Amino acid sequence: SARLARRLSWQFTSARLATGASAWESPDILPWNAWIGRLWEELRWSTGRTDAVLRSAQRRVLWQHIIESSPQRHHLLQPAAVANRAMDAWDNLHAFNLPIFPAGVFLNEDARAFRGWADAYRRRCVEDEWLDEAQLPAILARAVNDIPVRGARKVLLVGFDEPTPVARALAEALNGIGVEVVWQSPPRAVGRAIQAPFHDANAELLAAARWARRCLERDSACSIGIVVPGVSSQRVLVQDVFANVLTPLSLVKVPDGKQDVFSIAAGEPLTDQPLVAHALLILSLARERLPAIDAGALLRSPYLRGATAEAPARALLDAALRRRRDREIGIGAMLAEGKHAGGEGVADLLHGLGALQGRARALPAKQRAPDWARACSVLLKDAGWPGCRTLTSVEYQVLSAWRDVLADFVSLDGVTGAINFGTALRHLRRLAAERAFQPQTPEAPIQILDLAGAADMGFDHLWVTGMHEDAWPPTAQPNPFLPLPLQREAGMPRASAEAELARARRVTDSLLAACTDVVMSWPQQEGDTVLRPSPLIRTLDEEQPPLAEDARWVASVFSARRVSTFVDDAGPALAAGTEVRGGAALFKSQAACPFRAFAKHRLRADALEEVDVGLDAMERGTLVHSVLQQVWLTLGSQAELLKLSEAGIGALVDAVVEKIVGAAAQRRPQVFTMRFAAMERQRLGTLAREWLAEECRRAPFTVTGCEASRPFRLGGIAGQLRTDRIDTLPDGRQVILDYKTGHVPAKPWEGDRPEEPQLPLYAVTGAEPLAAVAFARVVRGEGAFKGIAAEPDLLPGVKSAAAWDELLAGWRGVLLNLAAQFERGHAQVDPRNGNVTCRNCDLHPFCRVHELGVAPEMDDGTDGDSHES
Ligand code: SF4
Incomplete structure (x- = not known):
């Protein structure tokens, strides 16, 4: 592999430097494919062949193209993945010098499909004078006499667990023309190897990192290998764990360009x-x-x-x-x-x-x-x-x-x-x-790598993780496009459990003999599954390897702590005369959680909008508001409503809904598809008709304000108040209504921290005489008024207050107190109702409420104007 080639070059350089040499001839160390490519180029120059070798990308696209044009294409969900497996099958057959297919082998449907694709692939290659890289070793072996071998007459082949037949044939052919080809086995070390269990894979990784740190602390010149099977898929976790233990400062400081202490041999x-x-x-x-x-x-x-x-x-x-x-x-x-x-x-x-x-x-x-x-x-x-x-x-x-x-x-x-x-x-x-x-970096003393080639890297210390019985030896995974007996007979990789066991034994032996200090670790648990050590390491002594102190950043900060406590729950007071925007929302926030009010209305901390499919609860509610606003702007009073027949009301509602949905569709064409717009029209029409039936049951009124706003001042807070509706009774008093399309709290205006202070705020800052305040709950099948009135029978189902003027005075006191808190800069993280209040608040990362032991519940997304929103 390229990695092993780099490692061998580095070892050679280190060895020359150690002898005091200052200049030397660079060794010619190449990965297998590059060596084959070089031999092919030499053959091409000497013979004048014109065929071009397909690049990997070309092969993949060609295979995929052939598969997608084949009769089987209708049955394939992922042609790209199928193309990869078909290429593997093609490569294996060439590596094992096998035809497609030998006579007498039974072919199932998959194998027959593969044979058709392979024929098409071969035909296309012949037509366009292309060669496939899997064909090169066999071509080179046949034409070895035409290869003008220059330079060294000796070739060492390093890192081959079990050479394929075609690789052996090429080596023999080269030997035949006087080039000495040697399959080099790694030197076998005699030392101590142990097995070590850990609670789970994370604990195993952490221990490996601490062990590596200890090895380096004792000998800064040593080299350490950490084998993590399948390291590519765990790159982020491995990087985190090792950085935390080995280079904790890198978590808080930009690296200064010095050599990394560890490197992960896994590209992204x-x-x-x-x-x-x-x-x-x-x-x-x-x-x-x-x-x-x-x-x-x-x-x-x-x-x-x-x-x-x-x-x-x-x-x-x-x-x-x-x-x-x-x-x-x-x-x-x-x-x-x-x-x-x-x-x-x-x-x-x-x-x-x-x-x-x-x-x-x-x-x-x-x-x-x-x-x-x-x-x-x-x-x-x-x-x-x-x-x-x-x-x-x-x-x-x-x-x-x-x-x-x-x-x-x-x-x-x-x-x-x-x-x-x-x-x-x-x-x-x-x-x-x-x-x-994978970025090119200088050779790091700690190398984290996959199993392949680890035994040949010449480490001083080696730790192999993940050695549990479910993972090692690995399960067989024969190629689905090749007949199974053929794969088994040829000894292809992953073809059978026996072959995998034999390979795992060879790899385990070479890992155990790779250096004098080897740890084979395994996790005892994976989720709920209890694991046992691989049978291939059970004969090793079980022992805990020596580890460095836990020097993770968090641990070192925590161990160095000197705790001093001070309470910081107030921001600067508002300067006299400061105008603060926010209206009723400010009072609502201050009552829900002082920190929320401070963050939103003083610091202007708002989360970014999140875009989702369709309309969210707030947008759906806004459409309902718009429809009712237009209906009442048209009617003007209950008397006009009562004059209409059921069909007349339906016609009015339909016209208004059409207009509102049309305008919304212009603003949000991606959301309002034809089908979605039809569903919205139906929803809004039904809601509006049901609600107008409720309005017919009220005492007479005239609508004098729809979505109207007016200025207010309370204490040092000034702003604009917007109300959904103001109705005026025949005696001149007002009824203030707030539409709700979701939940209405049971006690919206009670206590020092009312959940819904908007209507009380309107009530205590207006000059007009007031008869009632209420929520108009516009919910399908559950439409109703909910509020409080100066006397009975003003609104269906709304009770009268025992002492109306005292009620208003009480509200005034509560709201003045909230205003004073806000002016003082009172900003305590104090959600009124714990995690329920935090549920619809987006400030969790800012207020760090979880550090107080309050775990915010997730918003269920069903309630546009939730009582704790
Ligand atoms: S998440 Fe909770 S504690 Fe934090 S600001 Fe919002 S309401 Fe207050």
Whole structure:
């Protein structure tokens, strides 16, 4: 492997340096595939052969193309995954020098399908004079006399657990022309190996990291291998654990470029690198709208020109776009909102997006891969990618890997022909996703790697994790496209349980003999499953290896603590005469939780909007408000309502609903599909008709205010109050109504911290005489008034207060107290009703309420104006 080749080069260099040498001839150390490629080039030059070897990307696309054009395509869910397995089958057959298929072998349906695809693949290769890399060793072995072997006459082959027949045949052919080919086994060390159980896989990893730290503390020149089977899939966890133990400062400090103490031999998909992920987003944006989350990520990308200078304005633009609540956002919307909300603050961004839009419009419908590669580079440049700040060393490597992806993409030309932009983007995305990226770094003393090749790396200490009986030996996984007896007879990898056991024994033996200090660890538990050690390590002594002190960052900070306690629950008081915006919402927040009021109304801390499918509860409620507002603006009074027949009310409601839904559909065309709009019309119409029937049962009234607002002042707080409805009775007194489309609290106005202070606030700050305040609960089948009145029978089901004036005076006192708290800067984290109050609050990360032992419940999303919202 490339990794082992690097390691051997490094060991050679270290050995030469240790002898005091200052110059030496570099050893010619290559991974197997590179060596085969070099031999092939030498053969080609000497014989003048013209056939080209397909690149990996070309092979994959060709296999997939053949499979997708075959009669079996209708039965396949994932042609790309099938193509990968078919390629494995092809490679194995060539590695074992087998035809497709030998006579007399029974073929099931899958094998017959594979034979058809392989025939098509071979035909295409012959027609276009292509060669497959799996065919090269056999071709080289046959034509070995034509290979002009230059330089060294001795070849050492290192790291081969069990060479394939075709590799052996090539080695023998080379031996036959005088090149000495030696299969080199790793030196066997005699030392002590132990097995060590740990509670679970996390504890195992942590112990391995602490053990490695101890080894290094005792001998800073030693080399340590940590084997984590399947390390690629656990890269993030492994990185976290080892960084925490070995380089705790890296968690709080940007690395200073010194050599890393550990490295993980596991590449990540190139698409996980932000530089490439953002490039792909730009290209997608040139073709189609992006999901709102991706559009936001792109706007805040550091890889666009002007990103640093315009960062705050671009973040605000992202917030503004989210408020549109569109699920998908295109360049047009970004440009429009940018000009409207961002202006000069995002000039560079707008310039880049404008250029991208112009260039995208001029793209042809179809062209060949090299033309698409050029077009993509130009589109990225137009958009201002990769930005103007200096790239880090890793980012440069990512950029270089991206260029390799483009080169791979160009090579697809012979296979794909002319394609459209969407297909070109799909190929690019897949090529980038399949390219494992790992930055080149100096050889680190601690190497974390998979099982393959670990025994040959020449470590001084070796720890192998995950040695439990369910994982080692691994289960057999024969290739579904090859007849099973054929795979077993040939001894193909993973073909049978016996073969896997034999291979696992060989690997275990070589790991145990890899150095003088070997630990084989295993987790005792995985979820609810109790695990036991692998039978292959049970003969080892069970022992706990020596570990370094737990030096994780959290542990060291915690152990160094000196606790001093002080209560900090107040911000600065409001300066006299300060106007605070917020109206009734401010009082509601202060009553619910003083910190919430301080954060929202003094610090303006608000969460970003989250875009979801359809309408949220608040939007649905707003539509109901709008319909009732329009109905009452049309009617004006209960008397007019009573004049209408049932059909007349229906016609009025239908007309209003049509208008409101039409306007909403214009604002949110992505949400209001034809079907969705029809459902909304039905919902709103039913709700409005039911509610108007409730209004008919009331004492007479005239509607004198719909969604009206007026200024108020209470204590030092001034603002605007908005009420859903004001009705005036024949005697001139007012009834204030607040529409609720969800839950109405049982006691909305009681106590020092009322849940719904809006109506009391309206009641105590108005000059007009008041007869009642109530919620109008507009809920299907449950419509009702809920409130309190100066006397009975003003509203159906609403009781009268025992002492109306005293009630209003009490409300006034409570609200003045809340106003005074807010003015003083009282900001205690004190949710009125514990986690229920926190449920619909988005400030958890800011107030850190969980540290007080209050675990916020999740919002169930069913209640648009919940009593604790
Ligand atoms: S999450 Fe709870 S404690 Fe925190 S500000 Fe909101 S209501 Fe207060």
